[in-house]
Amino acid sequence: MGKLRVGFIGTGKRKEKRDALGYAMAYDHGAAYQALDYVEMVACADIVEENARAFADHFGIPKVYTDYHEMLEKEKLDVVSICTWMHLHEPMVIDCCKAGVRAVYCEKPMANTWGGARRMAEAAKKAGVQLTFNHQRRYGVAWTTAKKLLDEGAIGQLTRLESEAPNIYEFGTHSIDMLSFFNNETPAKWVIAQIDYREEKLVFGGHTENQNLVLVEYENGVFGFLANGAGGARPVGCFTRLIGTDGVIEVYPVGGPALRYRPAGSKEWIVPELPPEVNMITEAISDALTCLREGRKCQLDVSNALIGTEIIFGAYESSRRRGRVDFPLDIDDNPLEAMVASGDLKPAKPA
Numbered sequence: 001m002g003k004l005r006v007g008f009i010g011t012g013k014r015k016e017k018r019d020a021l022g023y024a025m026a027y028d029h030g031a032a033y034q035a036l037d038y039v040e041m042v043a044c045a046d047i048v049e050e051n052a053r054a055f056a057d058h059f060g061i062p063k064v065y066t067d068y069h070e071m072l073e074k075e076k077l078d079v080v081s082i083c084t085w086m087h088l089h090e091p092m093v094i095d096c097c098k099a100g101v102r103a104v105y106c107e108k109p110m111a112n113t114w115g116g117a118r119r120m121a122e123a124a125k126k127a128g129v130q131l132t133f134n135h136q137r138r139y140g141v142a143w144t145t146a147k148k149l150l151d152e153g154a155i156g157q158l159t160r161l162e163s164e165a166p167n168i169y170e171f172g173t174h175s176i177d178m179l180s181f182f183n184n185e186t187p188a189k190w191v192i193a194q195i196d197y198r199e200e201k202l203v204f205g206g207h208t209e210n211q212n213l214v215l216v217e218y219e220n221g222v223f224g225f226l227a228n229g230a231g232g233a234r235p236v237g238c239f240t241r242l243i244g245t246d247g248v249i250e251v252y253p254v255g256g257p258a259l260r261y262r263p264a265g266s267k268e269w270i271v272p273e274l275p276p277e278v279n280m281i282t283e284a285i286s287d288a289l290t291c292l293r294e295g296r297k298c299q300l301d302v303s304n305a306l307i308g309t310e311i312i313f314g315a316y317e318s319s320r321r322r323g324r325v326d327f328p329l330d331i332d333d334n335p336l337e338a339m340v341a342s343g344d345l346k347p348a349k350p351a
């Protein structure tokens with residue numbers, strides 16, 4: 001079998017300090033592919049030629065394009081990594097599917113609208129393309145050890161999951177995706193949520209609320225709860241809390257270890273020893289390509305990403321409707337963007 005030909009759309013520009021105007025995630029993707037001996041990085045495309053050239057020089061990539069369509073047409077790529085801002089994910093994923101690639105590894109969040117997320121999934125299904133999203137926390141050792149503890153019955157049966165994120169959509173896609181991970185990819189039945197958006201905050205080009213409160217019920221009766229406080233306060237107090245009939249597991253509690261658990265009736269937390277830390281993106285990309293080669297479904301698959309994405313847009317829709325939203329979610333747009341556009345939400349420009 002020949003090497004997999006990999007190309008990149010959106011290389012970014014490496015900066016000393018990464019921020020919401022540019023993380024250059026493509027460099028993380030590039031490092032992950034570089035570690036795989038069955039992969040050949042053959043081309044990259046960025047509308048800013050200087051960015052693409054710097055990326056190509058860094059990884060020894062022979063071909064540089066400023067138009068990704070041309071790259072897709074000429075390079076016969078097997079795999080494409082998409083590292084552009086979210087409003088571009090939908091058209092780029094669909095173009096890759098039409099171009100005949102075998103796999104697309106796209107940055108999160110899936111898309112900037114619920115309709116867009118569904119259309120990407122349909123395009124991948126129609127073309128038989130493996131479509132995965134970079135929800136890399138699924139590979140972190142604190143998370144995988146927590147899942148093992150849960151599956152071994154350390155806290156009995158799962159009843160509730162709690163998490164937090166500065167916003168539901170951009171960072172929250174990681175938090176909500178981890179709820180799917182712990183709840184065995186179970187779809188949600190409904191969501192009820194409220195947001196506060198008084199000061200404009202654009203992250204990677206998208207509006208993100210200042211404060212949120214979200215309650216979800218999954219089809220298996222497990223509840224999911226997400227909240228953040230005013231001014232960055234953390235009322236949940238940990239990245240993910242798993243509450244079971246016989247105890248609690250906390251992943252990244254504030255001021256605590258990466259992982260701890262407390263069986264029911266015990267006053268003491270148990271801090272399990274963790275395996276050595278891994279590079280989560282390297283693990284994630286390696287797993288996606290292993291699954292591609294072996295014809296297996298990857299846990300980063302679009303079908304799993306859709307479960308969290310429906311909750312994200314469902315939560316914003318709940319805020320717009322001022323009521324509970326039952327699934328399947330029957331909207332096409334991004335209710336948060338729509339509420340800003342219509343003037344229903346009037347976030348003040350930051351000083």
Ligand SMILES: NC(=O)c1ccc[n+]([C@@H]2O[C@H](COP(=O)([O-])OP(=O)(O)OC[C@H]3O[C@@H](n4cnc5c(N)ncnc54)[C@H](O)[C@@H]3O)[C@@H](O)[C@H]2O)c1
Pocket residue numbers: 009010011012013020021022023024025026045046047048051066068083084085086088107108109134135136170204
């Ligand atoms: N997984 C994570 O932990 C994580 C962390 C940060 C950011 N992200 C996500 O990564 C994505 C990319 O963010 P970033 O900060 O790396 O981006 P970036 O701004 O660093 O890079 C994006 C690049 O895309 C290029 N681009 C724009 N339009 C293009 C087009 N039509 N064709 C080709 N190139 C084009 C830009 O010129 C830029 O170089 C976002 O969706 C963001 O949410 C993920």
